[in-house]
């Protein structure tokens with residue numbers, strides 16, 4: 051493996067790595083725009099210039115392979131001078147509109163100008179003004195801010211495999227443009243906003259909604275499909291403002307799709323009761339959690355042979371495990387299964403291998419491993435095998451058909467734990483409001499068997515509790531001494547019982563998760 055010196059620091063790198071990669075991997079910053087780890091090398095922005103001993107001119111660190119014995123300097127006067135000149139060049143026509151730019155606070159033009167540029171401009175000529183273009187979908191192109199790094203163009207060519215954008219004209223007139231007849235309604239489009247190093251590509255969904263430095267970040271997992279992409283929920287004032295990609299090398303994931311990026315809107319404006327309710331003389335009467343629990347503990351212990359428990363591919367592993375523990379181990383219930391939506395479309399695989407799954411549930415694999423095969427519980431209700439049902443959902447898009455409602459109405463008693471109640475108002479006997487994925491924590495198992503942890507970002511609304519906490523409360527009342535107090539304890543108990551989860555804990559899962567042990 052080649053060993054080189056960068057700024058007197060001895061560095062050994064993988065063969066084939068560039069000088070820029072070697073520096074970045076070892077904490078040495080070299081400013082760059084056009085280079086991106088997931089894209090080909092363009093060598094166009096000229097910002098990553100460094101001095102290499104023996105070379106008469108400055109070299110592009112992104113396009114120069116790190117070689118054994120190389121001596122590289124990133125802080126000499128000529129390097130600093132070249133950076134200053136390039137930054138001055140990028141700002142010739144830039145409107146310097148940081149105060150109203152969404153990218154401010156995370157913009158590489160702002161950061162590099164501050165660190166490596168000059169504090170004043172020598173330009174006295176008028177700036178060129180280009181109107182903002184609407185590229186379709188959620189994307190606006192603030193053309194005056196572009197540094198022509200071509201990341202967005204290469205993203206479509208190399209990651210998606212379908213060119214949507216190109217650089218129109220040449221030289222001073224160069225401009226990002228979209229191929230005629232194409233609007234940016236593509237499912238991968240939001241990624242170009244993330245990789246644009248400046249405030250040129252802007253997402254209408256976030257435009258002028260918040261300043262990025264006011265947002266808090268929580269690590270989560272997208273529940274939009276069984277790919278289980280790792281994400282950041284960015285939030286403030288008990289509201290999610292945007293979802294960003296959180297790269298996970300363990301599953302080779304570098305992007306997220308737009309279904310996942312904007313999915314937080316599904317959880318806004320839901321009809322969420324602020325306490326459990328029960329049906330009395332045909333009316334839905336609010337209850338305290340204590341009243342709901344006292345009644346359930348007594349009622350659930352009656353006639354367990356006809357009682358069934360249905361977990362969910364939208365519930366965490368912890369919740370599905372607690373469902374199994376309560377209903378199979380404590381109450382001796384025979385019928386256990388889980389809800390998952392029908393798979394109605396094929397997987398979409400892009401050129402880079404990034405996959406949007408046809409399975410639109412985040413935890414089908416985890417629910418299946420814990421609760422057995424998915425069975426048709428509607429049929430079991432019709433046949434009289436099930437007369438009472440305890441069900442957890444969590445899918446904000448669940449829609450019960452009239453036929454399903456007709457069958458559920460046959461039950462003597464139906465408990466539902468869900469994030470919203472309208473679908474259940476006409477059929478449930480008891481409704482317990484639980485937190486949605488942004489308000490709780492837990493783990494999902496994705497389609498390739500990676501167990502990944504999602505963390506709580508928001509407080510649930512008043513009166514709403516995380517599903518695992520509600521189930522743990524129920525378990526503690528039915529079988530005191532279970533010894534679990536937190537979601538982490540539940541995962542530990544699961545790992546003790548289930549060989550596939552052996553050696554998995556919140557601590558060991560870290561940010562990237564761990565593969566489930568195949569049986």
Ligand code: SF4
Nearest residue numbers: 196197199200202246
């Ligand atoms: S729009 Fe952004 S990503 Fe595309 S070339 Fe311009 S600066 Fe680069």
Ligand code: SF4
Nearest residue numbers: 272274275279307310
């Ligand atoms: S591919 Fe699936 S998991 Fe990934 S961001 Fe899209 S919807 Fe979410």
Ligand code: FES
Nearest residue numbers: 082095096098112
């Ligand atoms: S990062 Fe090297 S030329 Fe742009």
